[in-house]
Amino acid sequence: MVSQMTRRSLVSKAGAVVAAGAVSSNFHAPAILAQEKVTISWLTDLPADTIVPAFHEANPDIEVKVESVSFNEVFQQNQVRLGSGSEEPDVVSVDAPLVASYGLRGWLEPLDDQFPDTSRAEWVDALVESGTYDGKLIAPPIWNSSQLFFYNEDVLVAAGVTPPGPEERWTWTQVQEAAAAVTQDDVFGFQFEQYNRIYQLQPLPQGKGVPVIGDDGLTVEGIINAPEWVEAFDWYQKMHNEWALSPKGTLEIEDLFANQKLIMCVRGPWAITSLSQLDLPFAWKAAPHPIWEGGEIVVPTDSWHLGVNVNSQHKDAAIRFVQFATSLEAGRLWYEAGDSWPMQKVLLQEITDSPENTEWPRLAYPIAARESEFATPRPLTPGYNEYQDILGSAFENMRNGSGAQEELDSAAEKIEREMRKYL
Amino acid sequence: MSRREGLTPYLFLLPAMLLILVWRYIPIIAGLRESFYSNAFSFTGAKEFVGWDNYRYLFDDPTYWESVRVTLKFNAIVNVLQVALSLGLALLINQKVRGIGFFRTLLLLPIAISINVAALAWGLALDPTYGLVNGILERLHLPTQPFLLSADQALWVLIGIVSWIGVPYWALFFLAGLQNIPQEIHEAARIDGANPWQGFFHITFPLLSRTTTFVLVATTVANFTMFAPPYLLTNGGPSGATNLIMFDAWKRGFTYGDLGASAASITVFLGVLIIVVAAEFLVFRPQHD
Numbered sequence A: 001m002v003s004q005m006t007r008r009s010l011v012s013k014a015g016a017v018v019a020a021g022a023v024s025s026n027f028h029a030p031a032i033l034a035q036e037k038v039t040i041s042w043l044t045d046l047p048a049d050t051i052v053p054a055f056h057e058a059n060p061d062i063e064v065k066v067e068s069v070s071f072n073e074v075f076q077q078n079q080v081r082l083g084s085g086s087e088e089p090d091v092v093s094v095d096a097p098l099v100a101s102y103g104l105r106g107w108l109e110p111l112d113d114q115f116p117d118t119s120r121a122e123w124v125d126a127l128v129e130s131g132t133y134d135g136k137l138i139a140p141p142i143w144n145s146s147q148l149f150f151y152n153e154d155v156l157v158a159a160g161v162t163p164p165g166p167e168e169r170w171t172w173t174q175v176q177e178a179a180a181a182v183t184q185d186d187v188f189g190f191q192f193e194q195y196n197r198i199y200q201l202q203p204l205p206q207g208k209g210v211p212v213i214g215d216d217g218l219t220v221e222g223i224i225n226a227p228e229w230v231e232a233f234d235w236y237q238k239m240h241n242e243w244a245l246s247p248k249g250t251l252e253i254e255d256l257f258a259n260q261k262l263i264m265c266v267r268g269p270w271a272i273t274s275l276s277q278l279d280l281p282f283a284w285k286a287a288p289h290p291i292w293e294g295g296e297i298v299v300p301t302d303s304w305h306l307g308v309n310v311n312s313q314h315k316d317a318a319i320r321f322v323q324f325a326t327s328l329e330a331g332r333l334w335y336e337a338g339d340s341w342p343m344q345k346v347l348l349q350e351i352t353d354s355p356e357n358t359e360w361p362r363l364a365y366p367i368a369a370r371e372s373e374f375a376t377p378r379p380l381t382p383g384y385n386e387y388q389d390i391l392g393s394a395f396e397n398m399r400n401g402s403g404a405q406e407e408l409d410s411a412a413e414k415i416e417r418e419m420r421k422y423l
Numbered sequence B: 001m002s003r004r005e006g007l008t009p010y011l012f013l014l015p016a017m018l019l020i021l022v023w024r025y026i027p028i029i030a031g032l033r034e035s036f037y038s039n040a041f042s043f044t045g046a047k048e049f050v051g052w053d054n055y056r057y058l059f060d061d062p063t064y065w066e067s068v069r070v071t072l073k074f075n076a077i078v079n080v081l082q083v084a085l086s087l088g089l090a091l092l093i094n095q096k097v098r099g100i101g102f103f104r105t106l107l108l109l110p111i112a113i114s115i116n117v118a119a120l121a122w123g124l125a126l127d128p129t130y131g132l133v134n135g136i137l138e139r140l141h142l143p144t145q146p147f148l149l150s151a152d153q154a155l156w157v158l159i160g161i162v163s164w165i166g167v168p169y170w171a172l173f174f175l176a177g178l179q180n181i182p183q184e185i186h187e188a189a190r191i192d193g194a195n196p197w198q199g200f201f202h203i204t205f206p207l208l209s210r211t212t213t214f215v216l217v218a219t220t221v222a223n224f225t226m227f228a229p230p231y232l233l234t235n236g237g238p239s240g241a242t243n244l245i246m247f248d249a250w251k252r253g254f255t256y257g258d259l260g261a262s263a264a265s266i267t268v269f270l271g272v273l274i275i276v277v278a279a280e281f282l283v284f285r286p287q288h289d
Helices: A002-022 A052-058 A071-083 A096-105 A125-130 A153-158 A172-182 A227-240 A253-258 A270-278 A315-325 A328-337 A345-353 A364-374 A384-399 A404-422 B003-034 B053-059 B062-093 B100-112 B115-125 B132-139 B154-179 B183-191 B196-207 B209-224 B228-234 B245-255 B259-284
Strands: A038-044 A062-068 A091-095 A148-152 A188-192 A262-267 A284-287 A304-308 B037-039 B047-049
Touching (some): A038 A315, A052 A315, A062 A315, A071 A096, A096 A384, A148 A153, A148 A270, A172 A188, A172 A262, A188 A253, A227 A404, A253 A262, A253 A270, A270 A364, A284 A364, A304 A315, A315 A328, A328 A345, A345 A364, A384 A404, A384 B245, B003 B259, B053 B259, B062 B154, B062 B209, B062 B245, B100 B154, B115 B132, B115 B154, B154 B228, B196 B209, B209 B259, B228 B245
Parallel strands (some): A038 A062, A038 A091
Antiparallel strands (some): A148 A262, B037 B047
16 A cells, blocks of 8 residues: 555655644654764655654754665565664564564564553554554554545446445445446456555455454465455456456556546545646546445555664664654644555544545545544464465456466465465 | 796786675575575574475475476577577678668667566556557457466567567677688688588588577576566466566565575576586587687
8 A cells, every 4th residue: 555655755845844844743852962963764665754854853863864765675675684683774664464574573672661552542443453463562553544435427427327425335236337337448447556465455355254364363274265255356356357347467546547547446545635636637536445235344454664673773763763753743744745644543533524624525535534443454464475475466367367266275375385484 | 937927817817706706606605505594583583594494395385396397498498599589680680781780780779778678668568458569459450468467478478578688689699700700611612502501501500609609508597597577577477477486586585584495496596507507518519629
């Protein structure tokens, strides 16, 4: 979900600089300013400029050196640098499902004392769960995300389909029927923004009331190839093949949607900001995340989390930065810059109640805020990379025509094999 | 020759030898060592000596053997194809006709494009829904193709992409080799009544054997270690059809965090590559002085 965030980093910069001056921080500079300035490093692909100037202003004794890398490089560099016991980066960006993996390897400093239960109670519960491994908070969340159903209202209406209202939750069957009504030539009805990643696809099986991994965080045999999974991904496979309502190949969902080549999609709340900025020549709206008929509401969430390198030589300074990054001030800065969706319950309530958010497109914000109630994190497992990668290949193969049962059986066998090293 | 003069060549070689030592031999030794260790999942982050476990784990993994099969198939085709086509291209652009300079430039242009850029550009052109190639096929009323999305076609598409750059590049070496063959030999053969085919098989090809051996060995090394196209275009899929061994080893190390198995894979691969290259040298070594 986070790979899309970086494209808004430039947009955020101007707003961040202005906001940085106005922010009132709870993190005051220490009394003795003459002390030596500490430099800490933060490896990230996030729009760091949105909060770093505000942090510097409130903490003149700490300099944050941002190491900006691509989304994929964050994972690779963490793996190599933390795995080799490096002292840097001091502040580590951790994608939520990797918290368990990093925790198992002992790469991050437990932060329970720095974030008491009272402060954690202010965050969305699913995200606290994601940041905790073995009962210890090792990587507090900084963002949040809840997925919405976006649609091109003009095309749906022209095809005789009545679009969902802002409170109306469509079923997947309704999505399929609407997609059939609008698909023609190179125009497709529906696609997930992350069409081959478990993050956005997990509501398909989970919405049928089944888990995505065993209670031990390692078992998948009999779980990811259970009948409900096969049924869910049979639908996904047919959407791409037999019914041909979803596009194949490598896709830029925002471009397809903006060019009216894709009429409906599931995307995160970041899309509200980016679509608004495009000033599209058609009416687009958003609705709650779809479900199966009679199924459970499952809305994927998760966010980047920040951890402190266990080998850092500047742990205190790194912890102060993490505290700031999880504060209300930072949450507000990121939200106002359009970079992210806040993880603080107070801010979500503010968004829901705001009189500014009563007309489209801003009306989509309260929908996303309300969807946080159904936020469901990704599977918590030390082998998340293996789990995601192997399932991702299976999803891609299904998109290209392979059968759901065959692919899920094969994926279960491969994941089980990779998980053995964690036993 | 004085003792000092005798040492001079070695002094000139020293910087290169040092760089090779640092950037080649030390990583090989470090990789070999890593292949006998495994990550100990503890707060110490220490590594644990596991003997041959990483190798046993690897040899017991069907995905690994599938990757070996794909790599061997890829190389069996691409190396022969590139050597044959680059030799053919060199023979063509070695002709002394008007405007040959223009054609040489045109045919050698792909060399200027990095494999990463070429892979991405071809990836866009071969997109099954919005790509240029299927657009052309549609215009010609021919069936559109899935290309990289098909387990049957993806490896052939990769072979095509790497050859698009590889063929003109290796042709340059053949061209240099061809231009080193004295014209008098060709003329003598023609006077003796040799036709063009006889001239090629009895004069050109034997005299190009050093170049051919070099190109064959170099393409083998380059293509056995091919990484960028599966990384950028296919993620090893569909269904493992393009899971070349370098990509598989990278994924084990940097996606799955299993550096031990990754190092074991690379160590075995290095051993196999040395054997293949040695065999090529033995079989194709020049028979003339």
